[in-house]
Amino acid sequence: MYKYFSALRKECLILLRDKAGLAMLFIMPMALIIISSLMQEFAWNSLSKDPVVQILYVNNDKDSLGYNIEKGLRGSGSFEVIDSLNNVPVTQNSAKAAVAKGDYLIAIVIPKGTTKAIRSNVRVMVAKTLAGFGMINPLIMRNIALSNSVDISIYFDVTVKSTFKNALINSIKANNYRIETEMVFKTFNQEIARQFPMYNPPEVNYHEVLQFKESFPSYKTIELIPNTAQHNIPAWTIFAMFFIVIPLTQSLIKEREEGSLFRLLTMPVSYMNLIMAKVNVYIVVCMLQTFFMLIAGIVFLPFFGIPRLQLGNDFFALTLITLVVSMASVGYGLMIGTIAKTHQQAAAFGSISVIILAAIGGLWVPIYLMPTFMRTFSQFSPMNWAITGYYNIFLRGGSLFNILPEVMKLLFFFLGTVLVTGIYRKFKSPLPT
Amino acid sequence: MPDHPIIEIKKLSKTYKGTNEPAVKSISLDIYPQEIFGLLGPNGAGKTTTISILCGLFPPTEGNVSIDGLDIRSNLDQIKQLIGVVPQDIALYPTLTARENLTFYGNMYGLRGKELRNQISDFLYVFGLEKFANRLIGKYSGGMKRRVNLIAGLLHHPKIIFLDEPTVGIDVQSRILILNYLKEINKSGTTIIYTSHYMEEAEHLCTRVAIMDQGKIISIGKPSDLLATNPEFKNLENVFIHLTGKDLRD
Structure with a gap:
């Protein structure tokens, strides 16, 4: 031994x-x-208070969606939103060029009239629905078409991972759905109030009922x-x-x-x-x-x-x-x-x-x-x-x-x-x- | 010469796996107690393979070997107690001191405690290393390392010592010290089996030599006898060249 x-x-x-x-x-x-x-x-994680990713943001919309997406990005704490380069407002072309050069990882361009297009679509949809109830003349509605889709351009640097890309796109989509839902709710109220002057629309904002509660069951009691x-x-x-x-x-x-x-x-x-x-x-x-x-x-x-x-x-x-x-x-x-x-x-x-x-x-x-x-x-x-x-x-x-x-x-x-x-x-x- | 050999080799052959050509081809050889036996030969002659088999590192493919009457196949553990091996490489740990290296190897031979400590001190004194006992081997000169390498194989006072090129690459003083010590322990009864490329050294040190080439023993005898049978040559080196040729070996 x-x-x-x-x-x-x-x-x-x-x-x-x-x-x-x-x-x-x-x-x-x-x-x-x-x-x-x-x-x-x-x-x-948003451990750091300092923004970690710089995003070029071109808001040609100048309306609800454009402002809400910007607000959402700034509020996340993970992004620094940049809307001007060398004191010149960022344009679609300058944003695209900056991403192509690798100076920035992401650029988002919200086209002019995006919110207007959404709003107009919502109005048409609501009106078509109400026409079904005979509240609006169906003959008038028949020839009114929905607006063409609007493209929000997102430029990604080639090195950006797909998981990160998907997370960002999903976050913008979620923002969009929330705004559209709010618009639908508001437009319905406005139309009903127009048809029935006695109707007093409620002063409540749209509230999402579905909440996600994360839970991690384990062998532990706590x-x-x-x-x-x-x-x-x-x-x-x-x-x-x-x-x-x-x-x-x-x-x-x-x-x-x-x-x-x-x-x-x-x-x-x-x-x-x-x-x-x-x-x-x-x-x-x-x-x-x-x-x-x-x-x-x-x-x-x-x-x-x-x-x-x-x-x-x-x-x-x-x-x-x-x-x-x-x-x-x-x-x-x-x-x-x-x-x-x-x-x-x-x-x-x-x-x-x-x-x-x-x-x-x-x-x-x-x-x-x-x-x-x-x-x-x-x-x-x-x-x-x-x-x-x-x-x-x-x-x-x-x-x-x-x-x-x-x-x-x-x-x-x-x-x-x-x-x-x-x-x-x-x-x-x-x-x- | 005593009647009974201490090492008996009979028709020993070794073929390594994956090769067709045997490294050692049916050699037979007796080595007697208290001999200094030189195993000489060019590179690839089969010397290292023969010594490796005698040390128990590889089993022979054919033939029998007995050491001090013990068969190498069935009594390897006992044989390992009887032999000491001094490899050509400096088989020491460079980040251990000389004393730590020798303590470890001494332990592996079954020595320990005060006996081992005294043994190490005595050897270090004899080889002029007592002042450097606690110095890391990595900081030793080539000659000093060679001396510690030799001590590691002698610590347990083996009956038989295998020395593979013990004096290669060292200064004259260290060489003289090592060779004198080997002669001394040989006088006191130790059998030495020695390989070298230094023919002059072998001629003066060995009582008998075997010259190997291409796995076979091509000549065996006392250096003086080999010179006597080849009177046209002045020394062992010339006889060696005559027997093995001038062609370069792998």
């Missing part, structure tokens, strides 16, 4: 003496958590509202944990290339003893990495205005899932480090495969947004099992019982990687032949 502890001590000393390696192992993942959380928070920290920290933590592949494979290959492994294999010590010492040290490193990344979410992110990470109810379950994710990551690194012949092979395959596993595991794009065949693949990514486990604890307030399937899968994955390593080593000498 002391041979194992001696190998353990050696691994610890080598790690502790490598200052740059330590910084990479602990500081970089914390930086990743902080920066990625900040980016996502600023991009999608509801936990998901936020950037709860969603992103587990995902980036798992991603960083699997990057243990790089230092671990480097350590394995370096030992092989420098000749130490050659010497060790001539000594009365089992290869498994040496490997398990290395594996155990890196599992501890991986768990410490996770600890620091969670600390970043609890302590540092609130300084930037991001909600504090809530660790869930069950500390034991959290420790267990962290342990098995660490084992899975280290097992994966062990397998690659054993099979790869050179540092370059290990680094290239290790990093790219981790990125692929993260992508199909749903760390970047939620699985429910993936096409069906990708969803099938994602079921086999250890990162998918890991993120499900963490979400069960962090978001759903689950306990040990709720993460057991993921724990078992990750444990089997670890055992699988060790088995593959053992079989490969049995048939292939670790030494250059």
Whole structure:
């Protein structure tokens, strides 16, 4: 057993003496958590009071719709509405040119008479409806046509993502529907009042009955509202944990290339003893990495205005899932480090495969947004099992019982990687032949 | 020469997977206790493969090897206790000190505690490194690294030592120190199997040499006997060139 502890001590000393390696192992993942959380928070939430996206706005309408859309954009807190460039009012052409050059991401042009066209259409529709009741002569209405549609031009820079584009268009459409509905309501009142002078239109604004109440049912009795920290920290933590592949494979290959492994294999010590010492040290490193990344979410992110990470109810379950994710990551690194012949092979395959596993595991794009065949693949990514486990604890307030399937899968994955390593080593000498 | 060899090699062959040509072709060889046996040959002759098999790194494809009466296939763990290996590469951890490296390797040989500490101190003293015991190996000169590399294979006082080019790339002083020490431990009973490209060194150090080429032993005997059977050559290097040719090897 002391041979194992001696190998353990050696691994610890080598790690502790490598200052740059330590910084990479602990500081970089914390930086990743902080920066990625900040980016996502600023991009999608209105955390910042400063507008984040500048929009060129050309209001040729000068009426309700034009003013309401402008008011809506300014009120969202996410946009800075710009209506003049170099003290010259923006025109459709100058807006289009500015977006084409990449100076601005978005330009919106509301054509002249847009509100007038909507209003006229609403009037015709109301009149046609009332004609059905005999309140207006149907013969007069028969020949009155609806106005032609009006195009609101929105110019997007080519780099704008489709999700963002759709969100903006939907927001403008929603604004338009609200205005149209209000107009219909108002026009009906006006027409009825004209037909029946005794009718006194109510002094109430249109009120939307349908309200959307968001709710997040979980295992917890007190509801936990998901936020950037709860969603992103587990995902980036798992991603960083699997990057243990790089230092671990480097350590394995370096030992092989420098000749130490050659010497060790001539000594009365089992290869498994040496490997398990290395594996155990890196599992501890991986768990410490996770600890620091969670600390970043609890302590540092609130300084930037991001909600504090809530660790869930069950500390034991959290420790267990962290342990098995660490084992899975280290097992994966062990397998690659054993099979790869050179540092370059290990680094290239290790990093790219981790990125692929993260992508199909749903760390970047939620699985429910993936096409069906990708969803099938994602079921086999250890990162998918890991993120499900963490979400069960962090978001759903689950306990040990709720993460057991993921724990078992990750444990089997670890055992699988060790088995593959053992079989490969049995048939292939670790030494250059 | 004692009656019983300490290393017996019978019809040893090794063919690596994926190759058709054997690296070692049915060699037979006896090495006796307290010999300094030189295994010489150009690159690709099969020296490293032979030594690797003797150290238990690869199993032979054919043939038998016994070390101190123990069959290498069935008694590898016991054999590993008897041997010390000094590889050609500096097989040390550069971010550990000399003492930390030697403690780790000593532990792997089953040594520990005060015995190991004393052993390390004694070796470091003998090799003139006691002042640098706590300096990182990465900061050692080439000669100093080579000396620590040698100590790591000697710590457990093995009965047989395999040395692969132990003096390559070092200064004359370090070379003399290493060779003198090897002669000393040989006198006290250690068998040494040694490979080198320095023919002059082998001629003066070895009690017997085997010249290998293309996986076969092409000549074996005392350096003086090899010179006697090839009287037209003045030294072992000339005999070596005569036997192996001047063609460059991979």
